[in-house]
Amino acid sequence: MQSSFISYFRDPRDKGALTYFSIESAGENLTEGIFINELTGECYPLMNGIPVFFKDAFPPEWISKHYAGVNEFKGKFPEARIQSSNADLKWSFSSEWEAHQEKEMETTWGFTVQSRFEQFLLEVETSENEIQSKTILDAGCGNGMLTEYFSTKGMVSFGIDFSNSVFTAEAKRKSKNVCFLRGDLQQPPFGENFFDFIVSNGVIHHTRNTEHTFHELAATVKNEGKFFIWLYERKGSVLWGIKRRIFDWLRIFVSRTPAAFQKAVVLVFTKTIFFIYSLSGKKHDYETLHVDMFDSLTPRWRHYHTPEEVSRWYFENGFGAVRLTHWDNRYGFGVYASKTPITKPPGEKWVVK
Ligand SMILES: C[S@@+](CC[C@H](N)C(=O)[O-])C[C@H]1O[C@@H](n2cnc3c(N)ncnc32)[C@H](O)[C@@H]1O
Numbered sequence: 001m002q003s004s005f006i007s008y009f010r011d012p013r014d015k016g017a018l019t020y021f022s023i024e025s026a027g028e029n030l031t032e033g034i035f036i037n038e039l040t041g042e043c044y045p046l047m048n049g050i051p052v053f054f055k056d057a058f059p060p061e062w063i064s065k066h067y068a069g070v071n072e073f074k075g076k077f078p079e080a081r082i083q084s085s086n087a088d089l090k091w092s093f094s095s096e097w098e099a100h101q102e103k104e105m106e107t108t109w110g111f112t113v114q115s116r117f118e119q120f121l122l123e124v125e126t127s128e129n130e131i132q133s134k135t136i137l138d139a140g141c142g143n144g145m146l147t148e149y150f151s152t153k154g155m156v157s158f159g160i161d162f163s164n165s166v167f168t169a170e171a172k173r174k175s176k177n178v179c180f181l182r183g184d185l186q187q188p189p190f191g192e193n194f195f196d197f198i199v200s201n202g203v204i205h206h207t208r209n210t211e212h213t214f215h216e217l218a219a220t221v222k223n224e225g226k227f228f229i230w231l232y233e234r235k236g237s238v239l240w241g242i243k244r245r246i247f248d249w250l251r252i253f254v255s256r257t258p259a260a261f262q263k264a265v266v267l268v269f270t271k272t273i274f275f276i277y278s279l280s281g282k283k284h285d286y287e288t289l290h291v292d293m294f295d296s297l298t299p300r301w302r303h304y305h306t307p308e309e310v311s312r313w314y315f316e317n318g319f320g321a322v323r324l325t326h327w328d329n330r331y332g333f334g335v336y337a338s339k340t341p342i343t344k345p346p347g348e349k350w351v352v353k
Contacts, residue, residue, distance in 0.1 A: 001049045001170070001180075001181075002028055002177075005158075005179040006020045006030070009181075009189045010191045011040070011042055011044075011189070012183060012187035012189040013042065014037070015192075016039050016040065016042075018036065018044070019036050019037075019038055020033055020035055020046075021033055021035075021077070023069030024066075024069070028176075030049065031048060031049050032048075032066055033046040036073075036077050036080055038079075041077070041079035042055075043058070043081055044057060044189075045057055045062060049170045049171075050166050050167055050181060050182055052181070052182045053181065053182065053184070053189040054184065056081075056083040056084055056085035057084070057085070058082050058083060058084045060084050093142070093161070093298075093299070094164045094259075095259055095262060095266075095298070096291055096294035097168070099294065100142075100287075101165070101168050105291075107285075108142070108143060109288065109291075110285060110288045113145045113149045117146065119326075120146075120150075122325075123325040123326060123334055123336060124228050124325075124336050128154070131150075131153065132155075133155070134156070135157075135194065136150050136155045136198070137160065137195045137197070137199070137220070138199055138200075139198055139199070139200035139203055140185060140200055140202075140203025141159030141165075143165055144159045144166060144168075144169025148169070151176075151178035155197075156177050157175075157177060158180075158195075159179070159180045160181050160185065162184055163182075166180040166181065166182050185203065185204060185213050186207055186216060188220055190220045191220070192219050192220060193220070193223065194220045194222065195220055195221050195222060196222055196225045197225060197227075198217055198220070198221055198225070198227045200228065200230070201230045202231075202295075202332070204231070205231045205232050205301070205304070206299045206301050208301055210303050210305060211313055214229070214317070215313070215316075215317060218313075218314075218319070218339075221339050224338055224340075225338065226336055226337070226338050227314075227337060227338075228335070229334070230326065230332055230333070231332050232303070232331060233305070233306070233330075233333050234305055234306050236330045240331065244304070248302070250297055251297055255300045265297060266290070266293045266297055266298065267290075269297060270286070274286055274289055307324050307335055310322070310335055311335075317339075319338065319339050320337055320340045322337045323335065323336055
């Protein structure tokens with residue numbers, strides 16, 4: 001992580017300010033350290049250049065490896081809570097991105113990063129001129145390719161993901177204007193009115209409660225900032241409805257099994273479906289299908305929504321007219337809106353009458 005990013009984070013729990021203590025760095029590149037909320041003593045590690053904003057996220061091996069630095073830190077901040085939890089941070093999407101990275105794929109979901117960027121400009125009705133020096137959050141950044149591309153086009157870019165894909169993205173990082181972090185969008189480690197743009201492509205429907213996550217992210221958008229999401233569509237064609245139900249049933253079972261079993265099931269489905277596609281003469285890229293199968297079979301949550309429902313979320317969070325941007329496919333829809341500069345009377349909420 002570049003040192004220029006240090007001051008941007010907030011404690012995901014109470015949004016309190018964080019102080020950074022460096023343990024290892026190489027010039028402006030920070031590699032190991034600790035963030036502390038001095039009011040509560042809550043701490044978050046920076047490991048291999050990635051801030052990890054989970055509760056009690058210090059692996060015991062990390063604490064012993066950085067024993068001297070951790071002790072010095074504790075001497076300076078005696079109230080610090082440096083703990084490791086037993087929570088299993090293995091995350092189905094980690095396997096999905098490992099498959100993507102192992103194959104060194106240059107496309108994501110079949111698209112080049114250049115074409116994904118152009119689609120972003122079209123979908124949020126902006127231009128390369130307009131985005132210069134603007135702050136963007138790629139919420140659920142996956143492999144981080146698009147996140148880094150934003151920074152090469154003049155933006156200050158943040159990529160957050162729950163999966164360990166961000167470690168590989170950081171190891172490959174070339175740009176100084178991109179910052180990858182590991183965290184949970186249900187508790188984003190940023191203050192209110194921070195981002196000019198948020199783009200969240202196929203992500204928040206994989207959280208426990210899509211509307212809650214939307215609300216958390218919406219708060220971090222600046223006035224007149226733009227917030228884009230792409231979600232799975234509840235409606236759609238009959239065939240899509242049937243396929244969706246079959247995969248939903250399978251996922252209830254597969255998402256609860258160990259990672260090795262999930263990988264095996266995904267492989268069997270990929271090979272079978274690829275074979276059926278080849279028989280029917282349908283062209284499909286095997287690697288892309290493999291990553292798609294992780295997405296269809298392994299996430300713990302996958303909710304379906306409608307544009308009408310999502311319009312209400314935007315309105316209730318202080319956004320103006322909603323644009324439906326990407327509806328002409330059977331899977332889902334894209335939607336974006338800008339935050340209105342109208343301020344709410346103190347203590348009042350936006351309510352749909
Ligand atoms: C289908 S992938 C989309 C990735 C990327 N946005 C893209 O368009 O390629 C969904 C991503 O959302 C991430 N994700 C799901 N729930 C999350 C959460 N609560 N917090 C952070 N990331 C989450 C997953 O780890 C995964 O990388």
